[in-house]
Amino acid sequence: MAEVAIRREDGSIVCERCVLGDTALxxxxxxxxxxxLPSGEGILLKPASSVHMAFMxxxxxxxxxxxxxxxxxxxxxxxxxxxxxxxxxxxxxEIPAGEAGRRGVTVGDRLVVG
Numbered sequence: 862m863a864e865v866a867i868r869r870e871d872g873s874i875v876c877e878r879c880v881l882g883d884t885a886l887x888x889x890x891x892x893x894x895x896x897x898l899p900s901g902e903g904i905l906l907k908p909a910s911s912v913h914m915a916f917m918x919x920x921x922x923x924x925x926x927x928x929x930x931x932x933x934x935x936x937x938x939x940x941x942x943x944x945x946x947x948x949x950x951x952x953x954x955e956i957p958a959g960e961a962g963r964r965g966v967t968v969g970d971r972l973v974v975g
Contacts, residue, residue, distance in 0.1 A: 863880070867954065869966070869973070870970070870973060873964065874964070875961075875972060876901065879903045879905050880904045892917065892921070895918070895919075896919070898956070900957055903960075904955050905953075905955075906954075910949070910950040912944070912953050913944045915941075915942060916941075917942075920940045920941070922938065923936040923954070924955075924956065924966060932968050932972065933950055933968065935968065
């Protein structure tokens with residue numbers, strides 16, 4: 862699977878090693894089967910406007926992006942067996958729980974892939 866870095870427009874890193882989940886199979890699999898998500902890792906699901914945490918073993922931050930990759934919502938510390946979504950979202954960045962806060966990601970930020 863392809864890995865990219867995701868940054869804010871100011872150049873600050875949000876996710877150093879982010880897998881692109883842009884096929885039906887990679888989106889469906891997502892982070893299932895993993896025991897943890899280390900800091901700096903994540904997955905960008907696109908297209909996606911919601912995520913489910915069924916069968917997950919750890920919490921995540923789900924960062925919802927519009928078509929311009931602008932943050933429209935952050936579901937912080939999303940626990941296993943929960944669901945989150947955002948109307949108008951076209952992609953979801955899944956990163957370790959608390960990572961959005963540690964990296965200073967806020968609603969309105971525009972993210973750059975690559």
